[in-house]
Amino acid sequence: ETGVTQSPTHLIKTRGQQVTLRCSSQSGHNTVSWYQQALGQGPQFIFQYYREEENGRGNFPPRFSGLQFPNYSSELNVNALELDDSALYLCASSLGPGGPGTDTQYFGPGTRLTVL
Amino acid sequence: AQRVTQPEKLLSVFKGAPVELKCNYSYSGSPELFWYVQYSRQRLQLLLRHISRESIKGFTADLNKGETSFHLKKPFAQEEDSAMYYCALKSGGSYIPTFGRGTSLIVHP
Numbered sequence: 001e002t003g004v005t006q007s008p009t010h011l012i013k014t015r016g017q018q019v020t021l022r023c024s025s026q027s028g029h030n031t032v033s034w035y036q037q038a039l040g041q042g043p044q045f046i047f048q049y050y051r052e053e054e055n056g057r058g059n060f061p062p063r064f065s066g067l068q069f070p071n072y073s074s075e076l077n078v079n080a081l082e083l084d085d086s087a088l089y090l091c092a093s094s095l096g097p098g099g100p101g102t103d104t105q106y107f108g109p110g111t112r113l114t115v116l
Numbered sequence: 117a118q119r120v121t122q123p124e125k126l127l128s129v130f131k132g133a134p135v136e137l138k139c140n141y142s143y144s145g146s147p148e149l150f151w152y153v154q155y156s157r158q159r160l161q162l163l164l165r166h167i168s169r170e171s172i173k174g175f176t177a178d179l180n181k182g183e184t185s186f187h188l189k190k191p192f193a194q195e196e197d198s199a200m201y202y203c204a205l206k207s208g209g210s211y212i213p214t215f216g217r218g219t220s221l222i223v224h225p
Contacts (some may be wrong), residue, residue: 003159004159033211040217041217041218042120042202042204042215042216042217042218043160043202043215044215045212045213045214048211048212055211056210056211056212057212058212090160092160097211098211103211104162105162106159106161107159107160107161108159109159
């Protein structure tokens with residue numbers, strides 16, 4: 001069984017640029033959630049995708065967008081990068097979106113984004 | 117709005133001592149509470165959830181709706197318990213979890 005993987009590991013961008021982060025779900029999982037974790041903070045929910053549709057969204061502006069593909073891998077896109085976007089971005093997959101039997105999330109190692 | 121507060125950024129204890137990591141929440145409905153743990157150089161992972169009422173690695177947590185708390189407890193801390201611990205809340209029927217800022221637990225030999 002393959003765990004959740006994320007790429008790249010680290011990324012440096014400048015303000016105003018666009019970035020795409022990638023996540024490969026654990027085998028058999030159809031739900032993926034993305035989180036932003038600033039230094040010294042807990043993860044903050046960005047959005048969740050279930051079977052290629054956005055299934056819930058946190059308090060993030062529209063310049064944060066995502067995609068989920070038929071193989072349930074996922075992308076997080078951030079446009080017009082700002083300095084405050086510097087953070088660790090975590091992806092988590094689960095068997096399903098809700099319910100204690102299916103919603104246990106398995107996290108990836110994260111992508112460290114630095115915006116200069 | 118839902119909120120999770122972990123008042124301690126750092127908790128330092130000696131091996132064999134009892135440990136309690138505090139978590140208070142703010143939510144008016146029926147919450148679902150979780151504890152997540154991140155060991156050094158490992159991924160964030162679920163430790164336990166209140167509806168399961170289970171003990172994992174000797175840790176237990178009881179939901180106290182009167183005090184709106186979900187403190188994590190272990191009677192005898194071990195060095196391998198040293199990690200970052202996050203309390204999280206989901207409102208009933210929602211897929212959106214809210215995490216606390218985390219507490220770093222250090223267990224000294």
